[in-house]
Amino acid sequence: MLQDQEKSLQLLGKEELYLVEGKAGDWVQVRRIVLQPGQRAPQVPADTQAVPLIMLVKGFLQHDARIGEEVTITTVIGRQVKGELVAVNPTYDHNYGCPVPELLVIGPELRQILWGEEGAK
């Protein structure tokens, strides 16, 4: 499971939603290491050289399995992909973030410049 996903579930107090088992046919995400740290392309900088190239793909689980097990999935276009099961029902956890006070005042400021006091209200 991705760290940010984990974090957001913790924030929501929904650790229990983190399924540890997938059934055949479940929508899941698998992870594969494409290149190990020593195998990275020569032109990449040192910090990238030190970490593996990781791939994540989603699809339907072909057989019952637990998180961490090696599985095969069928993607939405019918491709078979093998990898380590990392999430069952993987969530989209991107959002609109927090209100940004530095942005909130821009509209009134601009209306004030354009139209004076009345416009700023």
Added chain:
Amino acid sequence: MTLDRSYKAVMDRRNEIMKRALGIDYTEFDLSPLAFDYDGMMARAGYTLDEVRKIQRETGVGNTPLLELKNVTALARKMAPPGKGARIFIKDESANLSGSFKDRRASVSVYHAKKMGYPGVIAATSGNYGAAVASQAAMRGLKCIVVQEVFDSRGVGQPEIVEKGRKCEAYGAEVVQLSVGPELFYVFLLLLEETGFLNASLYTPFGIAGVETLGYELAEQVRELTGRKPDAVVVTHAGGGNVTGTARGLRKAGCSDTRVIGVSVDLSGLHMASDGDFNRKSFTTGHTGFGVPFTTWPDRADVPRNAARPLRYLDRYVTVTQGEVFYVTEMLAQLEGLERGPAGNTSLAGAFAIAQEMNEDEILVVQETEYTGAGKHPTAQLTFARDNGVAVRRGDPRENLPGKSIVIPTHPGQLGVVEFDLDQARRSYLRNAVKNTGVREVSRKDIVFLAEDSRASLEFVREQLRELGVKLPG
């Protein structure tokens, strides 16, 4: 026989894989190891403007509104000397089906894939292009894979890219998500080999021909609304396709005198292949990390000869800061009622300053907007920046430090552009041309090609080549 899938073996097979996956024999256009027939390639491998318009009509691409930004123009005039402040128009490209001008770029490749009998299309992109290819493929009944660079080694995804991945999935595409690194290309080659799909590259003649309608359409709309030609068109510049296609379309509409100005967000100092830098930027496209390398050497793309060649078309190239782009994104929403994605507003940030240099009766067009949504929004991106240790504050945008601080202007009078010296870009281009092709001696034909490709004089090219120790024809 099982093919060797190791990194080296696959990279060694790249030409063979690409030839099948692109459906174009690029050697046909070669003139020498250095030079090639660019106009011939665009004419013979692509489609005509009329054909492209017909293809795009079939799948609902284009015909987006051109809106006059009357309040933004009035604000710019308040900042400008008397008599200055061009009328600013914006082409609302977010009205395309998948939410950006990239529908134009995807439409022709996907049409071509269908016509040539490919079972599907693949695109390597972390941008709006993925959604555009997925949307066009959905309409034409083709399978689609989008390969994205999306997360760092901690597993933290860039919110803007995560959103783009979601959108691809919404159109029925398979999204292959990768951690940071240029070896994405290796995975891409493996997928092309495995599936036999068409490489819907951003950089084929199809992709560029698709953008020509954008330049053509905006010229027609400006004429209709104002009775004159646009004086300047400001383009968000990354890989060069937006600049190239728009400029070619303007020329086809008889607007050869319209100035084409590229704008990129300044991300200098951040390494594009660095795992640590990846999540310290708030813009994943439209920035100098693509704009500069693709201007100074276009043939770094996933095709043998890149159809996007920005140096041929740029009249001027400027940079703006991340904070300025967030500021104009807010300005566009609050003064014009247009809530649009930040990256697409890069050119608007430049336009606000450039309009103030122009006369009041002149016309300046910002040629794109993009959709906004979760992840692809100023509040999402600034929250993410803060979470990743980047300071966000108000102040003078010139104090912006990519990867360290985002400075949001306190007054519209602070918005400005920083010139990127195009002669310096030309010199880098010529240096790269010599280095990457390994030529030690050039012909007259090569010199003419290099001059056209960098929009420089023959004398400029000769002088630079001489300095690089290249043998010139007598």
